Amino acid sequence: MKINKDYLNLSENYLFSEIASRVKKYSAEHPDKEIIRLGIGDVTKPLATPIMDALEKAVFEMGKKETFRGYAPDRGYEFLRNAIADVDYRKRGCEISPDEIFVSDGAKSDCGNIQEIFDKDNVVAVTDPVYPVYADTNVMAGRKIVYMPCTKDNGFVPELPAEKVDILYLCFPNNPTGAVITKENLQKFVDYARKNDSVIIYDAAYEAYITEPGIPHSIYECEGAREVAIELHSFSKNAGFTGLRLGYAVVPKALVKEGVSLNALWARRHATKYNGAPYIVQRAGEAVYSMEGMKAVQKQVQEYMENATLIRNALTDMGYEVYGGVNAPYIWLKVPGEMGSWEFFDLLLNKANVVGTPGEGFGKCGEGYFRLTAFGDKNDTIRAMQRLKEL
């Protein structure tokens, strides 16, 4: 009996588990201290009324024999896949059909699981800094990873890989840096993938936070992307589903490698290892696409973006070097002086009782940086900035 030794190449804890455990320890030792959490990207606003209405109605159905629902269809209910195809794609001029959409319990699961349909010997490229799930799950599978540095010199948008890579993970608006990519630059990645027979895993979890025109909301806005890209979406950040769990993956039928349809492979994976998102949550997800739902979630996004502006301005006033927060709910700040990012984490936790995320947790190029999120309560965010000012 042998364990999967690739796991031993990981750091002991998943980044956000490590942060949670440090905060828990500090709290236990200082029960009198009130901690403001701008670390993990968790939302704080309650579900909007149109979503609550849909959720309550669906729950009611589960209590009646005539309307009770058991196992969901493999790929998700059609009512939800149709709404996604219509609003997120057709209305943006992207050609994605409902049977190219796979509903899941969240983008984190999809990010983590998608690598399974690829051979172990592919070379994977991720940005540095990076959302740890892309890298960790490929380490777990024993794949070779190359890093695409994202620094202030390239505006936190990676260069095309110098060597040939097989799988590229891209996330825009970016977690953690808050950077965005222009359509022109994204097209270069699509062209690279077409030329090199690569696949792009495009994480669009934060697309609802784009405020400026000309920034692509979907990779399928680029020409030829249907033949090279898988796109992942979350309901967590745009609609407050972190605690409800819902997401979806798009695997176009035009995406064929070695003569095999990746849509069919992912369908086989989905059907075999997963049993669908809860009916009640899929109904809540459908409500996100209603007129009232869209209005309500846009309002929440705007309110979170007011926090982002507030953090940006306060930090700038304090003399910090600040990135992100314009088309993304994340603010990426340069840690002052020569301080390490975990050192800054401890300083903020201990002296200001504010939790952020150390840049080093996202990769070597994150060292010297720090991530704050705009998902806090507005008053807490103001108070957190006050505490930083008094440091």
Place this chain on the structure above:
Amino acid sequence: MKINKDYLNLSENYLFSEIASRVKKYSAEHPDKEIIRLGIGDVTKPLATPIMDALEKAVFEMGKKETFRGYAPDRGYEFLRNAIADVDYRKRGCEISPDEIFVSDGAKSDCGNIQEIFDKDNVVAVTDPVYPVYADTNVMAGRKIVYMPCTKDNGFVPELPAEKVDILYLCFPNNPTGAVITKENLQKFVDYARKNDSVIIYDAAYEAYITEPGIPHSIYECEGAREVAIELHSFSKNAGFTGLRLGYAVVPKALVKEGVSLNALWARRHATKYNGAPYIVQRAGEAVYSMEGMKAVQKQVQEYMENATLIRNALTDMGYEVYGGVNAPYIWLKVPGEMGSWEFFDLLLNKANVVGTPGEGFGKCGEGYFRLTAFGDKNDTIRAMQRLKEL
């Protein structure tokens, strides 16, 4: 770019997807026919009142800022893990602590994912017939599988493997045969695993259906099982959560292989690739362990078991050879004459408009057998038996 070619060793469709697609096709061609589904093991009773109450209360909390819940703790909420540890283990005399319990979105996911923490080169033993997830997910990972035949000669309880195997999947009460294992026989498997440094994945999804005394409800009733066994549980069949999605895995801290804690490995997997079951569903799960909840779900189980008895008796009267249905919601019947099990599936679908599951879909030894489930509506079940009689 290479795909995972191990997927090409699978049948094209997951068994239950294949059945769903055949039924859909028949329905489309015969819109006037009313089909009775006793194929996929999906429940038909609405959620019981105590569970509905808990679910509604939790949904209400999601709409208020003060009580809204975002990301769940990695391993699940303590309120649920404490209830599980207490009712499912402590009260049965098994020593399992809450931090050995990992809440998930269902036993199917856990069944499918658990193999990831093991090396590719382990030899896996599964029964034949077998719930396809154990086998398919190991095929996807490229592992060698050996089959332990379960036939009427051994009462559908496998012999110990003749060769040394590293991982054994056992499911009792069994899906699909409905067979159970005595504590004495289960102890032999635990002893085998201890002697051979193997790990047992014990799927206890149907334990609530045990009606006879002396049949173990948990593998941890066996001596030394904490050092060799992982146990998987579902809320689908005992409490009607097929559409809500909830399950849990037990990975004891005493389970250490090559000096590494499997509890720690699974924790790392859980935290990295998964983001927890919805808060509202975990609250519904907690209600299953309340006094009212336990009473309500036991009543549902009894009612389903009345269907099982009804099917058993009707089939026996018709002269079928029938197994299972006493401690399990599945009836395993011998297909009449020399007919193949897919042939019998088509006959039942076309002539009686009744859907079952062909034994061959569960493995070679399932050929010539057929599975019916007790999860249908009572009247539908009676009518299905009437239709079979008239065949």
